[in-house]
Amino acid sequence: MPKWRGMAADLGASNGRTVLGEYDGAKVSLAEVSRFSNVPINLGGTLYWNFLGLFREVVAGLSKSSSQGKPPVSLGIDSWAVDFGLLDASGELMQNPRHYRDHHNEGMMQEVFARIPGAIVYERTGIQLMQINTLYQLMFLRLYRPALLQGAKVLLLFPDLMIYFLTGVKIAEFTNATTTQLFNPYLGTWDQELMSKLDLPRQIFAPIVSPFQVIGPLRPDIVSANRTEKLSVVTVGEHDTASAVFAIPYEAENYAYISSGTWSLVGTVSEKPLITELTAKYNFTNEGGVNGNYRVLKNVMGLWLLQEVLRRLDQAGQSFSYSDLSALALKAQAFECVIDPDGSDFLAPVNMIEAIQAYCLRTHQSKPSNPGAISRVIFESLALKYRFVIEKLEQVTGRSLEVIHIVGGGVHNELLCQMTADATHKPVLAGPAEATIIGNICAQLIAVKELGPAEVPLLVRNSFPPQVYTPQKDRSAWDQAYLKLLSLMGERGA
Ligand code: ADP
């Protein structure tokens, strides 16, 4: 019998999972209860998440574990950041949450900056200026869907929205709240002045709650339908990246991390937010950490590029798995082309393969023409971009970052892990792939007082030992390719 059993519901941009975590006093182990794909829906020209379907999956996961005789005593929910739902005065969901890649967000940064300069927005929030942020999504609603905002009583980020429909409690968990670009780390709360200047409704933001808090039991209707009498919902790092970073099995403090999934989040941690001229220049973000610290990082477009290539191939009747594409990439010609993965062409193209090919031709390179060549361009370019971000991180923190921890689904991509070591000339420690879920489970263990926050890295290391990748000795080819990336980035600035 384990000492403790809890459930993590982890909603990623490409798939979701419910997983039981068990703790025996020395190690944590995981058992997947359900896995489901998360496919956005284009409805009338707007891209939405399927909130109702995902909610059903979370409840079904709870129900399944209880009916298998393994009822969890707590539940923590995490998901991607920035997206939200609006509740009206009677607590009804007013609209399915929109997807941060919805094209209506285009141009909204400019609308905000016409009212407050971007430099001020950054100074007040420390959050990287990116069109996906809640702030710019709200600007769209304020300008083009005013009735929706006027009717809204509460705004809840995605996991908080789930918590509301599970428990009836309305909160804004800290790590996720910081990603909105409406949280001011100096004030330690919502930035009401920023909201006022942009004419955004200040009263719709829920009270901020830190991780490790017990929120309460499930609503009676959910309990009776699913036999979940003893379960409490608790706050974890509801931002999936916060949970992943919390589970990094580090030994010494001088590490960089890459949380590698749909996005690659490349960063380090800092006790205080790092908001300087240099962090502004390189657009580094300061997202809240589970421990109340800050995650100084940058979003790199990540394996989204590969996911979209896979999707296009699938539509064309060519069915590949991720490991097929890695195997083909391994055999493809090295350094045929380099792309800047963060080019705006790649945020939400209709056809990722064509977008990559067009980029290569536009930048006077050859056209990668088969799945292996395209995948190789993606992997090499991601590894080079990681090097760029880590070099800038060392510059802004004044610290030398000696090892790179890679966590998330990208850990399964051994080629990319090795390329990351080669491109950066730093050792890589890869794993755990399920860091987000493990971070979620560890935060629950802290909430129920089974564990202290400082014990987490060692517990994760003992439970899921990472795999080591050593950089190859000859660095010349990577150094040359890096110069190419820098010149491509020169085209559009850092
Ligand atoms: P997110 O939660 O951000 O949607 P995940 O952490 O689940 O993403 O990671 C998904 C990514 O992991 C995929 O895009 C894929 O590139 C990579 N991945 C998953 N399984 C494998 C595998 N067997 N081989 C190679 N890569 C994999």
Ligand code: LRH
């Ligand atoms: C990764 C992630 C990332 C955010 C993005 C919206 O899943 O949460 O940290 O920037 O999704």
